[in-house]
Amino acid sequence: MILERFFPDIYVKSVYELPIEKLKAMGIKGLVFDIDNTVAPFDIAEPDDDLMELFLYLKKQGFRICILSNNNRKRVQLFNKNLKTLAVHKAGKPGVRKLKLALKKLKLSPKHTAIIGDQIFTDMWCGHKAGLICILTAPICDRDQLVTKVKRGLEKQVLKVYFKREGK
Numbered sequence: 001m002i003l004e005r006f007f008p009d010i011y012v013k014s015v016y017e018l019p020i021e022k023l024k025a026m027g028i029k030g031l032v033f034d035i036d037n038t039v040a041p042f043d044i045a046e047p048d049d050d051l052m053e054l055f056l057y058l059k060k061q062g063f064r065i066c067i068l069s070n071n072n073r074k075r076v077q078l079f080n081k082n083l084k085t086l087a088v089h090k091a092g093k094p095g096v097r098k099l100k101l102a103l104k105k106l107k108l109s110p111k112h113t114a115i116i117g118d119q120i121f122t123d124m125w126c127g128h129k130a131g132l133i134c135i136l137t138a139p140i141c142d143r144d145q146l147v148t149k150v151k152r153g154l155e156k157q158v159l160k161v162y163f164k165r166e167g168k
């Protein structure tokens with residue numbers, strides 16, 4: 001079914017609910033994070049303390065982390081100033097070219113890596129295409145860039161099918 005290419009392997013309400021033990025058991029060693037509305041609102045320039053702590057914790061748990069954003073260099077560099085993690089800007093998701101660059105930076109194969117994002121048409125689509133485990137989060141807030149806003153209606157329809165199937 002074509003819709004399954006947009007469905008996540010795992011759904012969480014937020015990045016603070018990542019099933020860490022399950023991911024370890026699945027052999028996941030790297031996490032590729034979208035920024036906007038996944039780990040921060042799109043119009044907030046820097047990560048908050050909770051996110052700083054989460055990334056530190058995940059690294060302590062042995063995960064390698066890369067942020068992968070369709071946003072521009074300035075946005076990604078400023079956001080990463082204190083996080084100091086691997087980062088790729090202008091990712092061009094749903095294209096997979098920059099996602100593969102992220103894997104190269106992580107020095108991990110797709111099957112040992114999960115992508116975490118809030119959008120099915122970009123984050124989930126390219127994750128599946130490249131062979132990663134795909135984790136969808138609910139968007140952090142309902143403020144979106146215009147281009148994203150346009151997609152949310154259709155996204156809702158697709159997710160309705162997913163949640164119905166999952167019994168959620």
Ligand SMILES: [Mg+2]
Nearest residue numbers: 034036037118
């Ligand atoms: Mg996003």
